[in-house]
Amino acid sequence: MIKQKKLEKFWKLGFEEFNTQYFGVSKDNELIVREGNYQYNIADIVVKFGTPLEIAFPFIIEKRYLDLVQTFNFHIKDQEYKGRFFYHYPMKVNQNKEFVLPLISEGANLETSSYNELWLVRKLWEQNQFHSRIRVICNGPKTEKYLGLIQELKEKGLTIIPIIEDMNEYESLKNYRGEVGIRTKMEIKIKSHWNKKNDRYGLAPEEIYDLGRIRNLKVLHYHVGSQTTDQKGIVEAVEKAAEIYVRLKKENPTLDTLDIGGGMAVPYEKKKHYNANSVVKKIISTIKKVCDEKEIPHPNIVAEWGRYIMAPTQITIFKVLCEKPIYNSVVKKWYIIDGSFMNDLIDTWTVHQKWHIAPVTNMDAEKLTKVWLAGSSCDSDDRYTAGGASITLPKLEDLNGNGYLNIALFDSGAYQDPLASHHCLLSSPVKIIAQNGVLTVARRRESSEEVGRLFGW
Numbered sequence: 266m267i268k269q270k271k272l273e274k275f276w277k278l279g280f281e282e283f284n285t286q287y288f289g290v291s292k293d294n295e296l297i298v299r300e301g302n303y304q305y306n307i308a309d310i311v312v313k314f315g316t317p318l319e320i321a322f323p324f325i326i327e328k329r330y331l332d333l334v335q336t337f338n339f340h341i342k343d344q345e346y347k348g349r350f351f352y353h354y355p356m357k358v359n360q361n362k363e364f365v366l367p368l369i370s371e372g373a374n375l376e377t378s379s380y381n382e383l384w385l386v387r388k389l390w391e392q393n394q395f396h397s398r399i400r401v402i403c404n405g406p407k408t409e410k411y412l413g414l415i416q417e418l419k420e421k422g423l424t425i426i427p428i429i430e431d432m433n434e435y436e437s438l439k440n441y442r443g444e445v446g447i448r449t450k451m452e453i454k455i456k457s458h459w460n461k462k463n464d465r466y467g468l469a470p471e472e473i474y475d476l477g478r479i480r481n482l483k484v485l486h487y488h489v490g491s492q493t494t495d496q497k498g499i500v501e502a503v504e505k506a507a508e509i510y511v512r513l514k515k516e517n518p519t520l521d522t523l524d525i526g527g528g529m530a531v532p533y534e535k536k537k538h539y540n541a542n543s544v545v546k547k548i549i550s551t552i553k554k555v556c557d558e559k560e561i562p563h564p565n566i567v568a569e570w571g572r573y574i575m576a577p578t579q580i581t582i583f584k585v586l587c588e589k590p591i592y593n594s595v596v597k598k599w600y601i602i603d604g605s606f607m608n609d610l611i612d613t614w615t616v617h618q619k620w621h622i623a624p625v626t627n628m629d630a631e632k633l634t635k636v637w638l639a640g641s642s643c644d645s646d647d648r649y650t651a652g653g654a655s656i657t658l659p660k661l662e663d664l665n666g667n668g669y670l671n672i673a674l675f676d677s678g679a680y681q682d683p684l685a686s687h688h689c690l691l692s693s694p695v696k697i698i699a700q701n702g703v704l705t706v707a708r709r710r711e712s713s714e715e716v717g718r719l720f721g722w
């Protein structure tokens with residue numbers, strides 16, 4: 266047991282602050298996942314379904330959602346805050362049914378960014394899988410089609426709150442009978458991968474004030490970026506937004522909600538990091554202070570934290586096919602994997618995302634080596650170097666008996682599926698859902714025919 270604990274520590278498993286609390290090492294030194302009393306042995310799943318493979322864990326989705334709601338509710342009560350908390354899941358983060366339904370079943374609301382995402386809401390509604398109590402916030406550019414569907418679902422009795430993001434949308438939504446929101450640009454710089462110099466969404470605060478009273482205005486919304494590096498960035502944005510809120514509220518008595526968008530980060534690199542409890546406490550105290558000073562009732566709070574909920578709910582497994590030497594570099598070898606970073610973990614390429622990686626078997630290997638990983642497309646950018654550092658993994662030649670190595674990459678549940686592609690016509694990984702001890706295939710391995718069909722063959 267002591268050996269197992271040591272191995273878990275070495276591979277950074279079993280830590281709540283790293284979101285690896287459900288992961289551990291079996292007595293055979295293999296990667297396991299614990300769902301209550303159920304246990305999944307990842308090596309066994311790999312034998313059954315092959316690689317590349319994605320395994321999603323809905324129980325982690327549910328747990329993360331419920332914990333977040335509980336955290337907000339705790340601090341709301343603790344600080345005698347008068348507003349309520351509503352979580353809206355931003356569907357763009359991962360639209361797979363197996364990821365969205367667990368959240369809906371636990372009571373989460375939704376946020377859509379396009380006609381097609383809202384179309385999924387209609388589909389759920391038509392299949393009676395959607396309680397009309399659930400509220401949908403509609404962001405993203407409002408095309409005629411999108412506006413039409415917003416109107417249609419509103420008339421069917423759903424609570425659909427479109428967010429006005431520019432003056433065209435303001436005009437288009439003037440006659441909308443339901444509640445609306447408005448998005449403000451935040452003239453604030455925070456530390457995040459995705460923070461852009463020029464925000465093309467939303468109106469400047471002055472432009473919003475100039476509109477005077479906005480009919481049925483319910484929500485003030487902003488979104489400053491994703492994977493916000495430090496807590497300060499989140500809190501500064503909240504403070505600024507609360508100041509805009511109190512000013513707007515004076516003209517708009519129907520306004521009662523502040524939607525703080527997404528942005529809560531995930532500790533991909535398994536290093537010390539701010540946590541939800543401390544940031545939520547600060548969010549609530551900040552809004553409370555600004556509102557109390559101006560004697561404005563506390564708004565309800567909406568959070569659209571997508572990456573935070575979803576990233577840790579899926580792992581991706583690759584097989585190491587072989588190694589190749591690297592010349593003229595401090596890291597001396599490639600491990601070539603049977604999947605593709607460029608296709609299925611595209612953030613590796615687009616935003617130099619860092620991932621936590623551990624072996625699936627041979628977790629006790631004594632001989633470790635430092636490598637870079639290369640994907641199986643014939644593109645030199647299809648690789649992962651941990652930002653020019655290295656990835657520590659067992660040496661291939663020393664594996665006990667089985668001679669091959671599978672590796673698990675953590676936190677692949679957010680954004681990677683919607684952004685995935687078919688460079689070099691590689692097939693997407695198989696996707697398995699692990700829940701209540703049962704494994705179900707959500708997406709089987711694409712055949713050549715199926716991939717060809719996507720390109721008109």
Ligand SMILES: Cc1ncc(COP(=O)(O)O)c(C=O)c1O
Binds near residue numbers: 355404490529570572
């Ligand atoms: C409007 C809006 N809300 C929420 C999100 C989710 O952000 P995150 O996944 O960083 O929480 C995004 C992401 O781009 C967004 O654009």
